[in-house]
Amino acid sequence: MTYGDDDERAQLEAALSIGAAAEYLGRAVIAFHDPLLLAKPDSLPSQIMLSRANTSDALDPAALRTVDLTFVWKILATLRPMFAPHTTVRDKGRLPSLVNRVMWNRNAAAHMALVEKTDLEEAVRALVTIVESLHPLGSSSEDDFWPADLMPTVALLKDKNSEAAALSYEAKLTNAKARLANLLIGMSSSDAERIQTALEAxxxxxxxxxxxxxxxxxxxxxxxxxxxxxxxxxxxxxxxxxxxxxxxxxxxxxxxxxxxxxxxxxxxxxxxxxxxxxxxxxxxxxxxxxxxxxxxxxxxxxxxxxxxxxx
Structure with a gap:
């Protein structure tokens, strides 16, 4: 895991790697549930190849057609409801979903050879959260997913996620208090109570x-x-x-x-x-x-x- 490296090539490789890891994990989780879900709906040969009932036909990579990545996330959101929030925008639409944080970094690296170190670290931390939400669907633990030599790094990333959440919580708390204070400024106690009661309802x-x-x-x-x-x-x-x-x-x-x-x-x-x-x-x-x-x-x-x- 080279996301912390200052070398631009290493950062590009890291962005590609975390994107690939997220996609491979998502497809593997779906295959664990039922490989047929990965077959493209309009490709009958693919459905036959990926059916659990298929005991005769071998997989033909040239003919196999699978669902695109957008559909993979939709399937996972249905199979694993706790994963669903990671596919939607956050903080009233101001922040991209955790899935997009990973995949946008991958796409920027793959198509434009661009990577920002801060965005890359956020993407790596997002990947850790994605793994946490997906591994129960595959009936495996995180220890089965992460290599032993990476567990200290994963623990550090989880700590950083916790620290970021604490900072975000304090900032939101301060903003909410200030927002309400500005709304009620100049009001009498009775008017302020009436407005808050109406909002509460x-x-x-x-x-x-x-x-x-x-x-x-x-x-x-x-x-x-x-x-x-x-x-x-x-x-x-x-x-x-x-x-x-x-x-x-x-x-x-x-x-x-x-x-x-x-x-x-x-x-x-x-x-x-x-x-x-x-x-x-x-x-x-x-x-x-x-x-x-x-x-x-x-x-x-x-x-x-x-x-x-x-x-």
Whole structure:
């Protein structure tokens, strides 16, 4: 890993390497889930070649057509909801997504032989976060991805990510306080309270997620009511079983699934404070909520006699 090298050629190689690493990892994670997802939708030979049911035809690199990188990120965002925020713009659209931080550096190096050392370091730190969000999908740990000799560097990059998040949090906190103070300047206490109450009641847009839970949280900047957005992660459905009654019939306890909640963002409608996942810990906002269960219906499933009797 030569991103810290002052030599321009070494920096170009580093930019190309981290871009390739992100792409290869993304495609590998999808292939682990199902190789067929990588086949171009309009290429039947490619679908046959990458099908798990293909036991006769060998891969033909000349005929194989796979999805482009943009579609790879879309697939990953669907397969791994915790990865999805890394593909969207951050801080109200002012900052590129973590994926773009990596790929823009790669593209600038590949197409124009341009690289900026500061941007390159941010891209490397973004890659570390991307790896963290993707490796659970492949049922492997980070230790299986990073070579042992790079683990000290990875630990250092994580520390830098944490330091950057702390600085960002403090800057956002200061800006939010100043923004609210400017809004309320010259108002009486009663008018200021009325304005803040009205702002507090606003509905503000949140992340576009397949499923999320909004939790009321006091704002660390102004103390008014804000909203922490939690991604809802659903486990596989499980049947709660049957119980035989004295009359010989069975009571069906139905199906349920475990829900886990992971914090993704915080929004305050009063002072305008917006926090990303990595900044929430500094605001004492819980990163995870207590797990929960929900009852669900599974249609078209009938147990046989062996299941009912526990045989």
């Amino acid at each position: 606003r509905d503000i847009p949140t992340l576009v997620l397949a499923r999320h839970r909004d939790v009321d949280q006091p704002c660390p900047a102004c103390g008014r009511g804000g909203t922490a957005v939690y991604l809802v992660l659903e486990s596989d459905p499980e049947h709660e079983g049957y119980e035989e009654t004295r009359g010989g019939s069975f009571v069906d306890y139905g199906w349920s699934r475990l829900l886990n909640f992971h914090a993704l963002a915080f929004h305050c409608p009063v002072c305008g404070l917006d926090l990303e996942t990595e900044e929430l810990g500094f605001a004492a906002i819980p990163i995870e909520l207590d797990e929960d269960y929900e009852a669900i219906e599974v249609p078209d499933w009938e147990p046989d006699e062996d299941y009912l009797r526990g045989r």
